[in-house]
Amino acid sequence: MEILRQGGVVALPTETVYGLAANAEDELAVRRVFAIKGRPATHPLIVHLAGVDALPDWARSIPEEARRLAAAFWPGPLTLVLPRTSRATDAVTGGQDTVALRVPAHPVALAVLRELGGGLAAPSANRFGRVSPTTAEHVRHDLGNDVDLVLDGGPSIVGVESTIVDLSSGAPAILRPGGLAAEELERVLGYPVPVRTASTVRVSGTLASHYAPRVGVVLVEPSEALARVEALRLQGLQVGFLGPSTLSLPRELIRLDIPEDPAGAARLLYLRLREADVAGLDVLVACLPPAQGLGLAVRDRLSRAAAPRTPEA
CATH class of the missing domain: 3.90.870.10 (DHBP synthase)
Structure with a gap:
């Protein structure tokens, strides 16, 4: 103290x-x-x-x-x-x-x-x-x-x-x-509370690029995951995947699993992004969860992690 x-x-x-x-x-x-x-x-x-x-x-x-x-x-x-x-x-x-x-x-x-x-x-x-x-x-x-x-x-x-x-x-x-x-x-x-994407009030963690690992992040919906992973691998890139273990993807792919339930995904998200940085990846394909419950926060963090990097980030 x-x-x-x-x-x-x-x-x-x-x-x-x-x-x-x-x-x-x-x-x-x-x-x-x-x-x-x-x-x-x-x-x-x-x-x-x-x-x-x-x-x-x-x-x-x-x-x-x-x-x-x-x-x-x-x-x-x-x-x-x-x-x-x-x-x-x-x-x-x-x-x-x-x-x-x-x-x-x-x-x-x-x-x-x-x-x-x-x-x-x-x-x-x-x-x-x-x-x-x-x-x-x-x-x-x-x-x-x-x-x-x-x-x-x-x-x-x-x-x-x-x-x-x-x-x-x-x-x-x-x-x-x-x-x-x-x-x-x-x-x-007792009434809806909107998410305000533009505000005159500045608050923490709302810059376009934030929460970013050093590896580049590509965002996909679950239905797009396999096609995007295969396309990037054909370019000769070392590709990792962040998302639920239930998706069927190439066996040799480096997978960083997070739970399907939004609270579980939120709990492990930053740990998995840090693991991506030490895995020697060229790119991380990240699967977006539904925008419900804590899934909205996970989507927000992943979107900022994937945004073009600012000089500070």
């Missing part, structure tokens, strides 16, 4: 992915997080809180929908975007008048937050634009000695980042699909 109080940076587990945490009210520590990740300063961070009681300290306006969602899903993989108080600095918000807030569900993260008595700015503990870490080993591999301490809380049980919902003005909208399904939000609110 003294590391955080003295301006240090700690990697800690959450139920979604491992986060690179700094005291959200220590601007120098927050800027160090940006430097370690290589993250643009205009790209805002999520502030993690110990409980819903801390919400008024960071959000100056809390609509009834936000209170209902927080009561239903915190602690958990839900981030709420709300108008900020002065406690949320420009370093955290990227200069915006909004702040992204969530209460993580991992006992280690919650224990640290309760002991700290404040908020933690904690983006994923990896280099900017790359595949997020779901184990302490991933963090050590990616960041090495740049982090003051790595807390090992075991593998992340959700496996993809939180769902981000904008409640800063107007009706709720999903800005980033994640570990909480849209259907669950709609069950609590």
Whole structure:
């Protein structure tokens, strides 16, 4: 805890992915997080809180929908975007008048937050634009000695980042699909919550290229998988396949299986993308799941992993 109080940076587990945490009210520590990740300063961070009681300290306006969602899903993989108080600095918000807030569900993260008595700015503990870490080993591999301490809380049980919902003005909208399904939000609110692909509010993880392994990724629907794999192999490429084991494909193909159920696919997605990078592949053919439940988040991550790479990614 003294590391955080003295301006240090700690990697800690959450139920979604491992986060690179700094005291959200220590601007120098927050800027160090940006430097370690290589993250643009205009790209805002999520502030993690110990409980819903801390919400008024960071959000100056809390609509009834936000209170209902927080009561239903915190602690958990839900981030709420709300108008900020002065406690949320420009370093955290990227200069915006909004702040992204969530209460993580991992006992280690919650224990640290309760002991700290404040908020933690904690983006994923990896280099900017790359595949997020779901184990302490991933963090050590990616960041090495740049982090003051790595807390090992075991593998992340959700496996993809939180769902981000904008409640800063107007009706709720999903800005980033994640570990909480849209259907669950709609069950609590009683009406559809759209995914907003274009927004004036900047949030984490929504650049076109993100969550990207070093190997190139080609996306396919299940019915297209065999034809695409064969076409790429005819070009003399070393091809890998990411998708369910039930699809019939060439036996000698390097396969990185993920479950057919969306929650299982989300849990293993980043691990499999990392395995693709060490398998000596020229290209990874990735099968898209249905856009339902957590399948929407998996499709989102795969689409960004396959997008043309930006200089940062």
